[in-house]
Amino acid sequence: MSVCSTIRFHDLMPALRRQAARRVPWDAVDDIVQETLLAALESLPGYRGDAGPQTWLARIMRFKIADFYRRRRAVVDVDEIEETVDGCVDSEEARILRVLLWSLKPEYTRILWLRFWAGFQFSECAEILGISLDATKSRYRRAIQALAREWQV
Numbered sequence: 001m002s003v004c005s006t007i008r009f010h011d012l013m014p015a016l017r018r019q020a021a022r023r024v025p026w027d028a029v030d031d032i033v034q035e036t037l038l039a040a041l042e043s044l045p046g047y048r049g050d051a052g053p054q055t056w057l058a059r060i061m062r063f064k065i066a067d068f069y070r071r072r073r074a075v076v077d078v079d080e081i082e083e084t085v086d087g088c089v090d091s092e093e094a095r096i097l098r099v100l101l102w103s104l105k106p107e108y109t110r111i112l113w114l115r116f117w118a119g120f121q122f123s124e125c126a127e128i129l130g131i132s133l134d135a136t137k138s139r140y141r142r143a144i145q146a147l148a149r150e151w152q153v
Helices: 009-023 026-046 053-072 078-088 092-103 106-117 122-129 133-152
Strands: none
Touching: 009 026, 009 053, 026 053, 053 122, 092 106, 092 133, 106 122, 106 133, 122 133
């Protein structure tokens, strides 16, 4: 049985779209899914089956999402964060959080967005932001402290 016949890409599409939707703006979801599937098809001859197809595709997608943010150099648009916050919670707390996020330094807003809404690991954030892993963790810690101070005011 060939690898192509065992991987039913069409059946995995909803999961891929959900994964992309949690990590990139809505207008980029289809592009990320398409890039992921193209990369998977190109690397299909090297697929050994050590991981399940969904795990394999999820890993490819993580690289494509990192490429997406690397191309943009982590420029986070106000509308993107507002859409993300509104999509997660439609409450008074979401409105307060949105205001507080924008009261922080832009580099704090970026690291919080990458960690919480895009779901990247520290190492991925460091690569996207073009700073060291230690600097990324330090910036994240300072961002959380600043957000906590603002929340209590």
